[in-house]
Amino acid sequence: MKFQDYYQTLGVAREASQDEIKQAYRKLARKHHPDLNKEADAEARFKEIGEAYEVLKDPEKRAAYDAVGSRYAQGGGGAEQDFRPPPGWDAGFEFHGRGDDDGFDARDYSEFFESLFGRAARAGAAGGSARRGATNLRGEDHHAKVLIDLEDAYTGARRSIQLRMPVFDDEGRGVLQERTLDVTIPKGIRQGQHLRLTGQGGPGLGNGPAGDLFLEIEFNTHRMYRVDARDVYVDLPLAPWEAALGASVAVPTPDGEVELTIPAGSAAGRKLRLKGKGIPAKSAGEPAGDLYVVLAIVLPPAGSDASRRAYESLKSAAGSDFNPRAQLQRGRA
Amino acid sequence: MSSPTTTTIVTSLEVIDDTMELTLVELCQAVRAPQEQVRVWVFEGVLTPRGETPEEWRFAGTALRRARLARTLMQELEINAPGVALALDLMDEIEALKASLRRSGAR
Numbered sequence: 001m002k003f004q005d006y007y008q009t010l011g012v013a014r015e016a017s018q019d020e021i022k023q024a025y026r027k028l029a030r031k032h033h034p035d036l037n038k039e040a041d042a043e044a045r046f047k048e049i050g051e052a053y054e055v056l057k058d059p060e061k062r063a064a065y066d067a068v069g070s071r072y073a074q075g076g077g078g079a080e081q082d083f084r085p086p087p088g089w090d091a092g093f094e095f096h097g098r099g100d101d102d103g104f105d106a107r108d109y110s111e112f113f114e115s116l117f118g119r120a121a122r123a124g125a126a127g128g129s130a131r132r133g134a135t136n137l138r139g140e141d142h143h144a145k146v147l148i149d150l151e152d153a154y155t156g157a158r159r160s161i162q163l164r165m166p167v168f169d170d171e172g173r174g175v176l177q178e179r180t181l182d183v184t185i186p187k188g189i190r191q192g193q194h195l196r197l198t199g200q201g202g203p204g205l206g207n208g209p210a211g212d213l214f215l216e217i218e219f220n221t222h223r224m225y226r227v228d229a230r231d232v233y234v235d236l237p238l239a240p241w242e243a244a245l246g247a248s249v250a251v252p253t254p255d256g257e258v259e260l261t262i263p264a265g266s267a268a269g270r271k272l273r274l275k276g277k278g279i280p281a282k283s284a285g286e287p288a289g290d291l292y293v294v295l296a297i298v299l300p301p302a303g304s305d306a307s308r309r310a311y312e313s314l315k316s317a318a319g320s321d322f323n324p325r326a327q328l329q330r331g332r333a
Numbered sequence: 334m335s336s337p338t339t340t341t342i343v344t345s346l347e348v349i350d351d352t353m354e355l356t357l358v359e360l361c362q363a364v365r366a367p368q369e370q371v372r373v374w375v376f377e378g379v380l381t382p383r384g385e386t387p388e389e390w391r392f393a394g395t396a397l398r399r400a401r402l403a404r405t406l407m408q409e410l411e412i413n414a415p416g417v418a419l420a421l422d423l424m425d426e427i428e429a430l431k432a433s434l435r436r437s438g439a440r
Binding site: 138192 | 339
């Protein structure tokens with residue numbers, strides 16, 4: 001296990017005041033928050049920052065961490081040295097749980113954190129609420145994200161979802177239970193929508209009903225299609241003569257290939273709408289999305305003599321009346 | 334520590350979209366925010382339910398995502414309600430700009 005330098009993570013000195021720690025945390029948290037920063041490593045970085053702050057903001061945990069850290073340093077610990085919490089390290093420190101009501105959404109803490117604060121804090125918090133449980137309380141609603149492909153929204157899909165959630169055993173202790181849910185994702189689902197799974201959230205206390213589980217749908221980025229609400233966009237490259245003379249072209253859609261007629265005289269950027277070929281309706285009476293085919297024109301290279309001659313003759317055929325920059329010149333006048 | 338494993342096949346499932354509405358109580362449960370907090374969000378314009386009084390409020394299905402984002406921002410970045418309203422408005426604007434980029438060809 002690697003020793004985590006929480007001061008370094010937040011970029012503060014060991015003797016930093018609580019205010020300085022808070023300031024450093026806020027600044028870094030804003031920068032790396034996964035809802036604000038779409039960089040791939042933002043989430044991992046945000047977790048590290050959150051974990052460091054979790055410890056350093058709490059004077060009890062910070063003192064305990066400092067004690068472990070100084071013993072570790074005396075032992076000549078470098079980053080590579082294997083870290084083990086010394087036996088009885090937490091004697092004389094008292095933790096008051098995590099101050100976090102949210103066992104399920106709880107961030108993944110590092111092994112290092114778990115070894116120092118994790119299990120004790122979690123069992124303490126869970127035990128506490130179990131003992132209070134003489135009343136009947138509805139279980140908490142839980143949330144998770146599910147990644148699907150755009151194609152799944154066209155056909156519907158089945159997904160197995162693994163969840164770890166805290167439950168109480170017979171003696172009222174909190175344990176983590178692994179659960180697998182087999183979920184049928186209905187067709188017509190869109191990015192950002194939620195599925196509500198009634199009764200699959202946290203267990204109720206006493207005779208209270210279980211909470212619900214909410215699954216937020218997110219699409220994997222697609223190499224061809226772009227999605228805007230229920231509409232789907234695909235780029236279609238054309239040869240200049242296909243755009244100029246018209247053509248019949250096979251276009252891929254999430255629903256399978258379709259034969260599309262390109263009208264003669266199509267310009268690059270023109271959008272052809274395939275009505276109802278976007279994300280399908282969930283139920284009758286609801287509109288389906290549309291598929292937009294965005295035309296692009298790819299010029300064949302003028303590498304050979306024959307193609308150069310062809311461009312030359314196109315030039316003379318278009319004549320001097322053809323001015324591709326007519327718009328720019330109008331603006332100048 | 335024991336970690337029992339179970340598999341459940343889910344049969345009861347409901348899609349939360351703009352055609353369905355949530356009451357104040359349902360929204361609070363789903364977001365795990367106290368009613369007082371949701372009232373402040375409504376007052377600050379973070380959420381705009383249909384209906385006059387809190388008992389009559391009906392939130393569009395899309396409010397769920399917004400309310401969760403609001404809660405996360407308040408908790409993790411310690412932003413107050415007007416700050417959350419501003420952040421969400423700006424995020425909406427970024428999302429609209431991204432959508433228009435996607436329509437015109439950017440990924």
